Amino acid sequence: MYSLPNLPYEYDALSRAISRDIMELHHTKHHQAYVDKLNAALDLAPGVAERDLESILTHLDAVPESVQTAIRNNGGGHLNHSLFWQWMSPDGGGEPTGVLAEKLDDHYGSFQQFVDSFNEKATGLFGSGWVWLMPDLEIITTPNQDNPIMDGQAKPLLGLDVWEHAYYLDYKNVRADYIKAWWDVVNWQRIADDYHQ
């Protein structure tokens, strides 16, 4: 059975971009709910639970139809949030260095143009979902709690949660302000490490 992972920092560690209240609510209520509902769905499909989560989400067709949507939404929610916490850091922000920085420049012209493209996709995403930087440096979006691996795509390098629950307390309905502030806590070290693999 799955359990809520600890954050790699304190709830107030990202407060220059995301308040303590949002971090605590997002982690202890929203992420916890995905974990609980994932476990409840897996209880109804014992054979599925023996596989690891990424394998389950990569092959959702193999999951019994009665729990497929629940596992898609809550398994995706658990995986996405587990990654999201690691993609942020109190030491984050700034710009990447090394190979990733060079490749982003090659692909987008400059780091700022990459950020502008990402922001445009993030503000333009209708409803609730995620924006992803993929290993080929393309930027894509998914609805709900879908992760690109569900469509047979690679694991993303970076993702941004643009559900209202991720920012409403701090930024009300102004998603663009949340996105702009979020860059200040992006954990480029972690992302660059994954890019080298």
Ligand code: MN
């Ligand atoms: Mn969320």
